[in-house]
Amino acid sequence: MTFTLRRRQFAGVAAVLAATLVTSTACSGDGNDNASGNNSNTGGTIELTVDTFGNFGYNALFKQYEAAHSNIKIKPRNVVRLDDYTPRLQQWLAAGSGAGDVVALEEGILVQFKNQSDKFTNLLDHGAASMQGNFLDWKWELGKAKDGKLIGLGTDIGPLGMCYRTDLFEKAGLPTDRDEVSKLWSDWNAFIDTGKKFAAANTGAKFIDGANAQFNTVLIQEAGKSLGYTYFDKDDKLVFDSNPAIRTAFDTVVRMMQEGLSANLASFTPEWAAGFKQGSFAALACPSWMLGIIEDNAGADGKGLWDVAAVPGGGGYWGGSWLAVPSQSKHQAEAADLVKFLTSPESQLAAYEAANTFPSTTKFYKDAAITEHKDDYFNEAPVGKIFGEGAEQVKPVYLGEKNQNVRQEVENVLLAIGQGSLSPDQAWQRAIDAAKSAAR
């Protein structure tokens, strides 16, 4: 065997290597450039990236905007869970690149980002002041940072309701008509009593899904009625053990669990989602944005089985967002324009019809478009009326900068009670400790 020259082999290896390395860098580039890296270099077209979580109902609106602005192309980026969305946004802001031109900020994370107001554009510089009259006062005010910059324009609010399964109620001998059901529970004690009746009927299902939805609902109601803040006071000091609203909400939910009413499922987990289809529970507190989630989880088979009644304990809201423009965006003016469009009353109405995100602009509150709006999945429930009533009377509640962290800890503790690992007293103490370390 003679010794040989392998020029061909060498060329081959080098070519393959080069090709794969080039491909990896090139392919990673296409379609994923962060908005601030994207330049209007394709004949004047500007690409705006919009970062959202959950479902805002904007798809049709995006097309409408693109049709009206031929030089704008919108690229939506969506992450389903808020808890996955927030760290990414945080990292992009810290890194100075990667964030979309328009980003959604949920009420729970709003303060955290408002405190970094230097990283956001002041929408007042882009003519947002004229929109002030559209919004609920508190929604407008909350969009402002401490230094007066208008960081966000409001999108939706989350008025409260109570969703229930008509078929399971019927099985348990409870009324199924939504007005009558609403009368069953004017406050949470009555709600628990109804639950006990339901449990006694032994339908095979539990009354409520778990602790989270109910806890957050009661908490926000209680806080709205009294101090106006939850875990943190307006100076961002942790008041977990002193705010009676928290204790009330905690005790209420513990009672529900102690009466055996809860299916002990954690919200937004696979088992919880499966529970809708399998009929594991008969009711859960549903702000208007939850309707879409229920519909997705319960599927086509669930149509007509679910209905919406009034929430016990009076008004309140949970959730709701703002749209902001990070200052790292290369197209701040265009992005601000898009934000103004998306948060205009007409757009909010359209989004409402698409995704049940209740508008924060008041223009159509008395309009038939909302008051007569029915949801055919939910048994033709007049959701516009149910959620609209009292929408204007809602008082805002202050959520602190580390609200999300504390909330997650509390939800974990509640789950542990349901799982039988903690007694309520132990749980309360543990919740306090966990909140302290989460707020660190």
Next chain:
Amino acid sequence: MTVMSWTKTAPEARPERGGRRGGAGALWRATPLTHLTLAVGLALSVFPIYWMIIVATRTNDVVGDVPPPVTPGSNLDENVVRLFGTESAHFAKGLLNSAIASGAVTVSTVFFCSLAGFAFAKLRFRGRNALLVVIIATMMIPVQMGIIPLYMMMVELGWNGHLQAVVVPFLVTGFGVFMMRQYAAQAVPDELIDAARVDGCSTFRIYLSVVVPALRPAAAVLGLFTFMQTWNEFMWPLAVLNPDNPTVQLSINQLASAYHNDYTLMFTGTAIATVPLLVVFVLFGRQIIGGIMEGAVKA
């Protein structure tokens, strides 16, 4: 530190025939009990994958069924369509990214590690032993040690969210260098190298002509392992990539943590994500097994 030694025999697992191959296996015949034990082991090993494929071929309602279904259904195509239509999962992109990343890392690892392995095994240079010790030491360090700064570096470079972040840090591994070195030390004959030198070849020519062919089996095993490992890599892509530019493992993770949960969708995704590796395994299983066994420690 234990030493992995490679024998010169081809690392193919030959099925035992007549008990000619090593050890006491030649002495004993398999009893029915043996077969039973192994069959149970086999069944347990394969069942979860089987279950995964079953659920992928059915509709979502069956997941809670009692007793659970054990035969395949006919919904696979509809589930696959739905899977690729689920925007939030970006599954197609995940598959593409994984293919690119795994391919790039594999090619690069095999090439650079065989170069370095050859150098350590057959070339003399100052500091050779010290550097080898460094490499061995690095193999013992857990991945987590570097994740945070590595992540910060990616952010600095602007690579976070892009595929480079998943490819570039892994273009060579200490394990690969070590494995190639061990193999080269035994499989590449010194005489051949000397002869080539005498012939007037440059070192790179020697590499190409002598070393590469000799290292082929080990390179194949290293390539297979690297491909599998990169394809299955999860922790680092989770930290550094974004949900809209995922690898296939991230993609399945997104399916599993979406608001609306659909087990059939999840399992269809996991099934498809596993198929390439299963194919590789079926094609190259013998080499893989051989590689594992040849690399096992000797007393």
Next chain:
Amino acid sequence: MRVRARPADTAGVADSDTRAGVAGRAPADAPQRHKSTYAGSEAPATRRTSTYGARAREWLDRADVKFSPYAYIAPFFLLFTVFGLFPLGYTFWVSLHDWELVGGREFSGLDNYRLILTDASFWNAVVNTMGIFVIATVPQLLVALLLANALNRRMRGSTVYRMGVLVPLITSTVAVAIVFTQLYGRDFGMVNWLLGLVGVDPVDWPAHKWSSWIAISTMVDWRWTGYNALIYLAAMQAIPVDLYEAAAIDGASRWRQFWQLTVPMLRPTIIFTVIISTIGGLQLFVEPLLFGSGTYYGGSLGQFQTVTLYMFENAFRRNDYGYGATIAWMLFLLIVLVSVLNFMIIRRISSTK
């Protein structure tokens, strides 16, 4: 001068060209001998007449021999230094700070380390990690030994068995964790259904320490048992047959042979697998993550939160990178400690048998 090379043992040098000569040099040149730096090369050193070209060539050759090794190991060391060594040192540097990606950093010295020593959540994670590790590793290696013993026989279809037990290794950890998590579901999981068949109440697997540890351990065991079995098998096959024959003559039963002959001879291999399992087991991340529905909490009370999960929670959720880096270092120390302990224990056990 051409040299007939001996064919290599493995895949041969398949030659397509048969040209002697060196890349980049004129083919008309006669091959040159130069001083080889390799021992054993006895080629007499002849020199050509010193033309300018020849001297340059000589210099190039020498440079090639001297420097090419460094060129070959350079890619590895370059990449490794940038992406391997530097982050390691940097982790330590980060752990000395109160470092938030967004808020900037503040040097805090060893504060993080002081904090971690009294951090109940951290030690909870350590206990979880160790517990899962022990439950996973001990049965797994025992079963692997038995499996290897079973495989170490003459039989037909051994390849099928070998490939079969290895299949778990190649499936993706994410996929497997998802499947197993569903199997262990509280309401609709197959395991609870099977338990129900024998009259046991459904277990809320993620809810308690013991149940979640078992569930996660089964995931790990399922994956690695086959791999370890093959490693043991290879080592077993290296044990000389005469030892067994001698033992059999001495009247030792198969069982005794196994425990008193096979296992002690397997000691280095067992040590190797224990150490590898330790390093892997203490870093457990994917399985507990997916068992907890993709959250870093490891259950409502952190009942299965491993150290790596805790690190991720602090670094990527709470934005506390300094503390996260501290956890990483503690993990490293833990791994070293446990590996050393393992090494000593196994040596003790094997030698007293």
